[in-house]
Amino acid sequence: MVTVTGLGAVTSKEVAAPPAPPAASAPAGKKKPSQGLIALAYLWPGLTGFVFFILVPLVGSLVISLFEWPLFGTPTFIGFGNYAKLFSDPTFYTVLLNTVIFAFVYTALNLVLALAISLWLNTRIKFAGFWRVIFFLPAITPMVANALIWRLLLSQDGLVNSVLAGVGIDGPSWLSDANFALISVITMSVWQSFGYNVIVLSAGLGSIPKEILEASRVDGTSAWSRLRHIILPMLSPSLFFTMTMTMIGAFQVFVQPQILTQGGPGEATNTFVLYLYRNGFVFDKLGYASALAWILFLVVMLITALQFAGQRKWVNYDK
Numbered sequence: 001m002v003t004v005t006g007l008g009a010v011t012s013k014e015v016a017a018p019p020a021p022p023a024a025s026a027p028a029g030k031k032k033p034s035q036g037l038i039a040l041a042y043l044w045p046g047l048t049g050f051v052f053f054i055l056v057p058l059v060g061s062l063v064i065s066l067f068e069w070p071l072f073g074t075p076t077f078i079g080f081g082n083y084a085k086l087f088s089d090p091t092f093y094t095v096l097l098n099t100v101i102f103a104f105v106y107t108a109l110n111l112v113l114a115l116a117i118s119l120w121l122n123t124r125i126k127f128a129g130f131w132r133v134i135f136f137l138p139a140i141t142p143m144v145a146n147a148l149i150w151r152l153l154l155s156q157d158g159l160v161n162s163v164l165a166g167v168g169i170d171g172p173s174w175l176s177d178a179n180f181a182l183i184s185v186i187t188m189s190v191w192q193s194f195g196y197n198v199i200v201l202s203a204g205l206g207s208i209p210k211e212i213l214e215a216s217r218v219d220g221t222s223a224w225s226r227l228r229h230i231i232l233p234m235l236s237p238s239l240f241f242t243m244t245m246t247m248i249g250a251f252q253v254f255v256q257p258q259i260l261t262q263g264g265p266g267e268a269t270n271t272f273v274l275y276l277y278r279n280g281f282v283f284d285k286l287g288y289a290s291a292l293a294w295i296l297f298l299v300v301m302l303i304t305a306l307q308f309a310g311q312r313k314w315v316n317y318d319k
Contacts, residue, residue, distance in 0.1 A: 004213075006317075008260075010220055043265070056247060061290045061294065062290070062294060064286055064287055064290040065082055065083070065290035065291040065293075065294055066078065066079055066080070066082070066287070067287045068081070068082070068285075068287050069285075069286040069287040069290075070181040070284050070285070070286065071281070071284045071286055072284075075183060075287070078287070082287050082288045082290070082291035082293050083295075085174065085248050085288065086288070086291050086292065086295065091267060091275065092275070092300065093262055093266045093277040094270065095270045095271055095272050095274070096269070096272060096299075098182065098268070098269065098270060098271055099250075099251055099253070099271045099272040100188060101182065101223075102182065102189075102253055102271060103125065103250035103251050103253075105186055106186050106189050106190060106246075106253075107246045107247050107249045107250055109190045110190050110193060110194045110197060110246050111197060111239065111243060111246065113190065113194050114194045114195075114197035114198045114200075114201055114242065114294075115201055115239075116221070117135060117206075117228075118192075118198050118201035118202045118205055119205070120230075121198070122202065122205045122206070124229055125254075130298040132202065133196065134200065134261075135194070135195040135198045135290050136196065136198065136199055137191055137193070137195065138191055138192050138193070138195055139192065139194075139195040139196045141166060143192060143255045143256070143258060144255060146188070146191075146192055147188065147255060147256055150184075150188040150191075150246055150258060150260060151175065151259060151260050154175050154184055154260070155174075155175065155224050156173050157297075160174065169249045174221050175260055176264070176265050177260050177265070178265050178266060179216065180261075180267055181264070181268045181269045182232060182260050182269050182287060184260065184261075185253075185256050185257050185260055185261065185269050188256055189250075189253065189256050189312035192256075193246070197242045197246065200238055200239050200241065201235065201239070203237075203238070204235045204237070204238030205208070205231070205235060206269035208230075208234045208235070210229065212230060212234075213226065213230065213231075216230055220295060234316065236315045237315055237317055239315075240307070240311050240315045243307065244304060244307050246308070247303060247304070248300055248304060249300065251272065251296065251303075252273050252300075253271050253273065253274075254273040254277065254295075255275055257269040257271050257274050258274055258277075261301055263278075265277075272275065272296050273296070275292065276289050276292040276293055277289075278298070279292060285292065
């Protein structure tokens with residue numbers, strides 16, 4: 001109801017609202033796509049790549065492992081014969097031991113070196129960004145080229161032995177002596193890849209609140225106490241990530257022993273993937289190589305599962 005005075009002013013505030021327009025109805029016969037179909041539309045490119053480049057080869061390698069399958073020729077079904085032969089093969093145990101030694105020593109040295117350099121770079125030194133780039137460069141350069149350079153450096157008359165001879169030391173045959181060959185492969189591998197872990201751990205150190213470290217300094221704690229009781233617990237998620245990824249990569253080492261030593265001398269640096277490659281493409285045993293690949297998969301999965309089970313005791317996700 002609207003009341004108008006003689007001066008033409010509206011004295012009542014009760015003005016009727018205009019009617020709302022009718023809601024537009026969906027066209028007959030058309031339905032909105034379900035959330036599942038929308039999600040599938042976004043996921044199908046990644047799922048297609050996963051199916052054709054991971055799942056199908058994975059199933060294919062399992063099938064091939066049940067056959068005696070030459071690279072050129074007619075495959076013969078032998079069931080679990082390749083696996084039975086594998087566990088009676090002395091070379092299998094040798095390459096497995098070499099790979100385990102390489103993986104654990106390489107991972108330990110890699111993480112210790114990366115952590116030490118990350119802590120150094122976190123001390124507000126000058127040109128910290130420049131040093132991070134320098135340490136990261138080997139990780140992005142071609143591994144084959146790096147291995148070739150290291151083979152020249154570690155040869156009998158290479159630069160390393162020339163420097164040692166200059167100070168009166170007769171350098172060993174780094175790549176042809178069984179006592180030094182695996183050490184040389186580990187050294188080259190650590191140099192190649194520790195820069196990636198430096199970047200990850202530096203980012204983890206940067207996320208630690210400065211107030212906590214400053215408060216510990218005010219309380220008079222030593223540098224070792226800060227490292228042990230503050231920095232390492234708060235850095236544990238980054239350490240766990242780098243340890244897990246480094247260990248997985250270590251079990252797949254191939255290029256370094258192939259270029260530096262060709263698996264020698266003898267079987268001193270023959271690793272799991274190198275032995276797998278030789279069985280498949282040198283010895284013409286694709287079925288046996290596929291069986292090796294599945295054993296490697298199970299070993300890596302077991303070690304990774306143990307790492308995830310153990311992380312509950314030392315990884316701290318609360319900051």
